[in-house]
Amino acid sequence: MSLIVVGSMAFDAIETPFGKSDKIIGGAATYIAWSASNFVKPIYQISVVGGDFPTDELNALANRGVELEGVQIKKDEKSFFWSGKYHLDMNSRDTLDTQLNVLANFQPTVPPSYQQAEFLMLGNLVPAVQLQVIKQLEKRPRLIVMDTMNFWMETAMDDLAEVLKHVDVLMVNDSEARQLSAEYSLVKAARSIMKMGPKYLVIKKGEHGALLFHDDQVFFAPALPLEDVFDPTGAGDTFAGGFIGHIAKTKDISFENMKTAIIVGSAMASFCVEKFGTTRLQEISKADIDQRIREFVQLVNFDIELG
Amino acid sequence: MSLIVVGSMAFDAIETPFGKSDKIIGGAATYIAWSASNFVKPIYQISVVGGDFPTDELNALANRGVELEGVQIKKDEKSFFWSGKYHLDMNSRDTLDTQLNVLANFQPTVPPSYQQAEFLMLGNLVPAVQLQVIKQLEKRPRLIVMDTMNFWMETAMDDLAEVLKHVDVLMVNDSEARQLSAEYSLVKAARSIMKMGPKYLVIKKGEHGALLFHDDQVFFAPALPLEDVFDPTGAGDTFAGGFIGHIAKTKDISFENMKTAIIVGSAMASFCVEKFGTTRLQEISKADIDQRIREFVQLVNFDIELG
Numbered sequence: 210m211s212l213i214v215v216g217s218m219a220f221d222a223i224e225t226p227f228g229k230s231d232k233i234i235g236g237a238a239t240y241i242a243w244s245a246s247n248f249v250k251p252i253y254q255i256s257v258v259g260g261d262f263p264t265d266e267l268n269a270l271a272n273r274g275v276e277l278e279g280v281q282i283k284k285d286e287k288s289f290f291w292s293g294k295y296h297l298d299m300n301s302r303d304t305l306d307t308q309l310n311v312l313a314n315f316q317p318t319v320p321p322s323y324q325q326a327e328f329l330m331l332g333n334l335v336p337a338v339q340l341q342v343i344k345q346l347e348k349r350p351r352l353i354v355m356d357t358m359n360f361w362m363e364t365a366m367d368d369l370a371e372v373l374k375h376v377d378v379l380m381v382n383d384s385e386a387r388q389l390s391a392e393y394s395l396v397k398a399a400r401s402i403m404k405m406g407p408k409y410l411v412i413k414k415g416e417h418g419a420l421l422f423h424d425d426q427v428f429f430a431p432a433l434p435l436e437d438v439f440d441p442t443g444a445g446d447t448f449a450g451g452f453i454g455h456i457a458k459t460k461d462i463s464f465e466n467m468k469t470a471i472i473v474g475s476a477m478a479s480f481c482v483e484k485f486g487t488t489r490l491q492e493i494s495k496a497d498i499d500q501r502i503r504e505f506v507q508l509v510n511f512d513i514e515l516g
Numbered sequence: 517m518s519l520i521v522v523g524s525m526a527f528d529a530i531e532t533p534f535g536k537s538d539k540i541i542g543g544a545a546t547y548i549a550w551s552a553s554n555f556v557k558p559i560y561q562i563s564v565v566g567g568d569f570p571t572d573e574l575n576a577l578a579n580r581g582v583e584l585e586g587v588q589i590k591k592d593e594k595s596f597f598w599s600g601k602y603h604l605d606m607n608s609r610d611t612l613d614t615q616l617n618v619l620a621n622f623q624p625t626v627p628p629s630y631q632q633a634e635f636l637m638l639g640n641l642v643p644a645v646q647l648q649v650i651k652q653l654e655k656r657p658r659l660i661v662m663d664t665m666n667f668w669m670e671t672a673m674d675d676l677a678e679v680l681k682h683v684d685v686l687m688v689n690d691s692e693a694r695q696l697s698a699e700y701s702l703v704k705a706a707r708s709i710m711k712m713g714p715k716y717l718v719i720k721k722g723e724h725g726a727l728l729f730h731d732d733q734v735f736f737a738p739a740l741p742l743e744d745v746f747d748p749t750g751a752g753d754t755f756a757g758g759f760i761g762h763i764a765k766t767k768d769i770s771f772e773n774m775k776t777a778i779i780v781g782s783a784m785a786s787f788c789v790e791k792f793g794t795t796r797l798q799e800i801s802k803a804d805i806d807q808r809i810r811e812f813v814q815l816v817n818f819d820i821e822l823g
Contacts, residue, residue, distance in 0.1 A: 297700060393604060396743045417724040420741060429815045431736040434727060436703045468818040499822045508736045509816045511775040515806045 212457040213323055213350070214241045215255040215342050216332025216446070217312060218262065218280065219289035223442050223485065224305075226297050230440070233486040234266050236289065237332030237356065240443035242275045243490040244450025244477045245330070247498060249457040250274030253323040255342060257315045260284040269491070278320045286311045299438045300415045319345040327460070330453040331355040331376070332446060336368035343375050352462045354378040355407070356449050359385050373406035378467075380411040380449055395420065396427075409467065411452070413445055421471050423464050430471045431508055433479040433501070440485045444478040447490060451477030476501040519556050519764040520630055520657070521548045522649050523639025523753070524619060525563040525587065526596035529612075530749050530792065533604050537747070540793040541573050543596065544639030544663065547750035549582045550797040551757025551784045552637070554805060556764040557581030560630040562649060564622045567591040576798070585627045593618045606745045607722045626652040634767070637760040638662040638683065639753060643675035650682050659769045661685040662714070663756050666692050680713035685774075687718040687756055702727065703734075716774060718759070720752055728778050730771050737778045738815055740786040740808070747792045751785040754797060758784030783808040 216238030223230045238256045246252055252275045258267075260283065271277055292306040317338055329350040331339040339355060355376040361369045362385065373379065379402060387393055390401035399410045399422035410422040416438070418431040451474035452467075459466055479501060483489045523545030530537045545563045553559055559582045565574075567590065578584055599613040624645055636657040638646040646662060662683040668676045669692065680686065686709060694700055697708035706717050706729035719727040723745070725738040758781035759774075766773055786808060790796045 394743055394745075396741050414724065417721065418736075418738070427741055427815060428818070429725075429738040429741070430818075431725070431738065434703050434734055434736070436701055438701075465819070469820050472818055472820060502820060502822060506820065508734060511735070511737075511779055512772070513776045513779060513809060513813065515809060 211251075211253065211326040212245060212249050212328045212330060212453060213253040213255060213279075213319070213326045213342070214238050214245065214330045214332060214450075214453075215317065215339060216241060216334050216356075217289050218256040218258050219291060220261075221442055221486065222290075222292040222306075223440055224294040225299070225440050226295065227437070227439055228485070230485045232290070234263070235291065235443060235486060237334065237443075237446040239270075240446035240481065240487060240490070241330055241332050241450035241453070242270055243273070243487050244447040244481070245454030245457070246273045246275060247477070247493075247495065248451070248454030248473075251276045253279060253320075253326055255279035255317050255319065255323070257281040257283065257311045257317075259286040259288040259311045262288045276322070279318065279323055281311075281315075281318070283311045293442070295441065299441050317342050317345070324348070327351045328453060328457045329353045330449060331372075332449065333358050336361050336365050336372045340368065340372045340375070343372070352377050352456060354380065354449065354453050356380045356445065357385070359388055362388055370405065376407050377462075378409040378411060379407040380413060380445070380452075382413045382415070382445065386410070386412050399427075409464075411471065413448060415441065415444070419448070419471055419475060421467055423467075426464060428464075428468045428471065430468075430475050431505070432475060433504060433508065435479065435482065438482045441482050443487065444481045447481035448474040448478040450474070472502060472505050476505055518558075518560065518633040519552060519635045519637060519760060520560040520562060520586075520626070520633045520649070521545050521552065521637045521639060521757075522562040522624065522646060523548060523641050523663075524596050525565050525569065526598060527568075528749055528793065529597075529599040530747055531601040531612075532606070532747050533602065534744070534746055535792070537792045539597075541570070542598065542750060542793060544641065544750075544753040546577075547753035547788065547794060547797070548637055548639050548757035548760070549577055550580070550794050551754040551788070552761030552764070553580045553582060554784070554800075554802065555758070555761030555780075558583045560586060560627075560633055562586035562624050562626065562630070564588040564590065564618045564624075566593040566595040566618045569595045583629070586625065586630055588618075588622075588625070590618045600749070602748065606748050624649050624652070631655070634658045635760060635764045636660045637756060638679075639756065640665050643668050643672050643679045647675065647679045647682070650679070659684050659763060661687065661756065661760050663687045663752065664692070666695055669695055677712065683714050684769075685716040685718060686714040687720060687752070687759075689720045689722070689752065693717070693719045706734075716771075718778065720755060722748065722751070726755070726778055726782060728774055730774075733771060735771075735775045735778065737775075737782050738812070739782060740811060740815065742786060742789065745789045748789050750794065751788045754788035755781035755785040757781070779809060779812050783812055
């Protein structure tokens with residue numbers, strides 16, 4: 210049950226139609242760790258923060274079973290900062306401010322104690338940094354899952370293409386899948402992307418659910434219809450954390466089990482959006498998660514007899 | 517197994533990113549009849565066409581088991597005509613031309629032979645006409661399903677509100693559900709709309725699937741991810757035809773069976789979009805439909821064990 214998580218740990222400032230946050234804790238690896246730690250411990254975290262990152266937050270993660278030896282603390286620098294404003298549909302947003310700070314020159318180091326990890330979750334980050342982590346591992350993990358975004362397709366496509374050759378599962382949203390493949394049909398996009406390296410592709414569609422592709426197989430998981438989506442920030446990372454957390458817990462990398470992992474990820478994401486930042490993720494219990502997964506089963510369960 | 521279908525029978529001219537059709541046969545009741553006739557016969561059709569509507573098309577429907585006594589033929593008038601152009605995403609379109617023609621003064625008459633029907637499918641049409649059909653029925657059908665659209669919310673909301681009080685199931689797309697309820701959250705929209713009359717609400721989301729609401733229950737059916745969507749015209753009507761066709765065939769109006777009906781409707785709609793107009797619907801066999809339904813089962817099927 211050993212899982213390495215790579216990604217940003219950062220500050221976010223978020224505006225939604227329902228409210229505005231102060232500078233709160235965010236970052237892909239933060240959300241992934243909070244989500245995955247419901248299923249697997251320890252989590253071997255690789256990230257970088259500035260001297261401004263609250264010790265309390267690091268302690269909270271450590272208490273949760275997140276190993277922080279691979280998290281560099283640059284005392285005289287500032288943490289990555291992102292600020293964004295969501296539109297009414299909550300599926301689209303404008304970036305108001307991005308300050309790379311410590312991320313600008315991040316050189317990850319995999320601690321010796323992290324070696325031999327069976328699972329690797331590459332959260333959204335500079336592709337060259339994701340690749341450095343892969344290269345430093347003495348033994349290839351059983352499963353490498355990678356999240357990325359349109360920004361890297363536009364600014365670091367060569368590096369991104371190289372990382373893709375080394376990963377098993379890619380996670381992107383629908384517009385990113387279209388951008389990466391230059392195909393509008395998601396079926397064609399998936400086929401094209403699976404020729405770039407990943408044998409599995411997860412396409413996240415926000416409130417419209419998620420698709421899992423492998424060879425000619427496809428699986429669809431809905432998103433839970435929610436009364437209110439309060440803050441979608443981190444939902445994709447939380448989804449990734451639930452996905453890899455379930456797989457690391459079960460140690461089963463079959464397509465069948467990935468389907469289950471997609472449902473677990475969807476359940477975790479449905480909690481994330483209920484409050485600002487990681488607030489809701491820090492509150493929930495195993496009973497809450499099981500109950501939500503039962504709601505997903507109800508949501509898609511049907512019987513049909515073919516004559 | 518008696519089903520009345522009400523709606524337009526018309527000409528369409530369609531432009532999509534993949535091609536442009538001549539003036540072809542369309543209309544809500546046409547698609548519904550082609551779709552529902554896979555499951556139930558006869559279908560008691562109520563509509564109006566002009567003298568320009570091809571006899572061949574009427575004969576094709578009659579051969580299919582569609583009773584046409586309730587279809588008025590106005591020899592000296594022209595059939596309803598709609599022309600539209602789809603955007604690349606195929607989920608949005610611009611109307612290029614609308615000619616009401618025979619629909620402008622349509623006064624439906626329910627033939628005596630149609631009385632005692634158990635099921636009524638009100639395809640998208642002027643709400644006042646939908647209501648006239650309900651009022652002419654001597655015995656209330658076991659289930660009344662109604663499709664409508666944003667156009668009537670803008671031009672005939674009072675009539676629409678009146679029809680809503682008489683129907684059991686309403687079908688609209690997601691933007692129409694939001695418009696009708698003035699709620700952005702579909703969960704809240706559903707709750708609001710179910711206070712207007714319908715006990716069941718189906719929200720069609722095109723390539724993102726469909727939701728069925730009833731009391732506090734919700735069911736989600738995906739759309740089949742397709743290589744190409746060639747022409748989405750009539751997909752919603754075809755969905756409605758599959759839905760009511762399955763219910764009329766099984767005579768089971770439980771929530772559980774409506775879930776199955778949603779899957780059947782989704783399968784039928786996935787055929788509709790593969791070719792222009794009703795072409796594909798006229799080609800498919802029971803074996804094709806069963807195979808497609810199996811693909812839906814595969815698409816959403818997963819196993820999970822909660823500890």
